[in-house]
Amino acid sequence: MSALTDLLAFQRQTEALSSVAERLGWDQETVMPRGATEQRAEEMGAMEEVLHERRTDPRLGEWLDGADPQTDADRRAVDLIARDFARTSRVPARLASELARLTSLAQGIWAEARAKDAPEDFLPTLDQVLMLKREEAAALADGGDLYDALLEDYEPGMTGARLASLFDAMRPRLVTLRDDVLGADRQPQPLSGHFPQETQLRLARSCATAFGYDWTRGRIDLAVHPFSSGRWQDSRITTRVVETDPFNCIYSTIHEVGHSSYELGIDPDYAFTPLGRGVSMGVHESQSRIYENQMGRGRAFTGWLFERMSEAFDGLNITDPDAFYATVNRVTPGYIRTESDEVQYNLHVMLRFDLERDLISGRLDTRDLVEAWNARFLKDFGVAVDRPANGLLQDVHWAVGLFGYFPTYALGNVYAGCLNQALRADVPDLDEALARGDATPGTEWLRENLQRHGGLMTPTEVIETASGGPIGPEPLLDYLEEKFGRIYAL
Known part of the structure; x- marks a missing residue:
């Protein structure tokens, strides 16, 4: 057998074991009994030890030296394995296992602290996590x-300095648009009422189906924080339900359908190869955001959704599809990133980006994190945080x-802006279908132009290939200003 074949x-077995570890994480956030937290932490630590040993196996170096790939796919696979081998070999097995064990425990500690509004119950554990991450x-x-070095795991080739420059360029237009919208005379009416959980979940499934989710290879469950998990033939989504806010469930579902x-x-x-997964989290987020926002929150799809919600909930306090479209896209100075409107979402991300860079560098200590968060939120959003949750x-x-x-969330929005511009040019009748x-014309375009490539190209290459031009924030910012300018009569 050749070195490449070996x-x-x-690698095929390593990928399969990695998928098993990911499924353990899905189980922990969805259906695992609460009392199993410590056992799951040990299981996750053990799995990480096995995976770390495989990813640093000396034979990998020998096979990489002897590999002679002849196709673009094999060359890219070898490059990705070599990159992972070099990075993982720098991390001691003890550290990798301890991180997996501790973060599994920390997840449960965070969830309980969040439910009790008790950051003091979480911050000591976060400090331990931070020390290990440093x-x-x-x-x-x-x-x-x-x-x-940490960013490389999520967006290969990107740097904090480049992101800071990008965000600095975006912030003035976003802040100006936010201020104009919040000060506009025309303000959409909020949705009000009681929306039962089971009805919301039925409607969420209908929306997932409209966006082409493959139920033979996926499922939907509830989680504290919505996420998707899995790949190849098994990719699952989660959502959450607030019975006074059905948009939370519906758009979390569409968002995770994009990922899945x-x-x-x-x-x-x-x-079962390194090419068989999304190439970066920024590219991943471009899919979830274009599903959720440019398609899901557009006037065409919200018109369809208005009819379905009116039927499902036996009427709404919003009785006009145009008013409903404005309500879906209503801009409010809320606290929660995942519930934020398109105008302010990236400002939430920029806050977290700056704080976590300071945490990693040591410029910010976890004991000062609550105060730093609250002060920055007040500065950026003009609202005082009311409670830690x-x-x-x-x-x-x-x-x-x-x-x-x-x-990568904000970077994904930038990518989505570039993709949407190309999608609308190539599929001019998309809104008729929505x-x-x-959403098939849009989802098929994305599958053909981006999704099918997996990890074959770098993040920059796949976005530029699909969008047909260089990456920049202008398409996103232009889209936001045009959309919200119309909604708010600016």
Whole structure:
């Protein structure tokens, strides 16, 4: 057998075991008994030890040296395995296992602290997670920037400095638009009423179906923080229900369908290889955001949704589809990132990006984090945080060690802006289909132009190839100003 054949066969088993570990995480956030937290932490730690051992196996170096790939797919797979081998080899097995064990425990501690509005119950554990992440970053950075070393796991090739420059360029137009919208004379009416959980979930399933979710390879469950999990032939979604706010459930579902459909849309020949997953979290987020926002919150689809919701809930306090469209896109100075409107969403992300860079660098200590969060939120949004669950405790990411993940949400919006511009040019009748509750023309375009490639290209290459031009924030900002300018008669 050739070195390449041995390498890919070994990698196939590693990918399968990684998928099993991911399923343990899904189970923990959905159906695992609450009393099993400590056992699951040990299981996750054990799985990470096995995976770390495989990812640093000395034979990988020998096979990589001897591999002679002849196709673009094999060359890219070898490059990705080599990158992972080099990075993982820098991290001690003890550290990898301890991180997996601690972040599994921290997830449950965060959830309980959030439910009780008690950051003091969570911050000591977060401090332990942060110490381990700094140690990991130092091992990976090899003398370079600690934050960049962590960011590489989520957006390969990106740096904190480049993101800071991008966000600095976006912020003035976003803040101006936000201020203009909140000060406008025309203000959409909020949706009000009681919306039972089971009815919301039935409607969420209908929306997922409208966006092409493959129920033979997926399922929907409830979670504290919506997420998707899995790949290849099994990619699952979660949502959450607030009985006074059905948009929370509906748009969380559509968002996660975007993530899951990306994984399910990858060329099946790439299964159990490094190419068989989304190439970066920024690209992943471009799919969830374009599903949720440019298609799901557009006037065409909200017209269809208005009819379905009116039927499902036996009438709404909003009686006109145009008014309903404005209500769906209503801009309010809320606290929660996942519930934020398109205008302010990126400002939420920028806050977290700055704070986590300071945490990793040591410029900010966890004991000062609540105060720093609240002060920054007041400065950016003009509203004082009313309780920790609406502030620091609202996101699970830091609890599970995802430092470097947050900025990919805003980067994904930038990518989605570029993709939407190309999609609308290539599929001019998209809104006609969306008005019928059929997102197929849009989802098929995304599958053909982006999703099927998986990890074959770099993040920049796949976005530029699909959108047909360079990446920049202008398409997103132009789209936001045009859309909300019309809604608010600016």
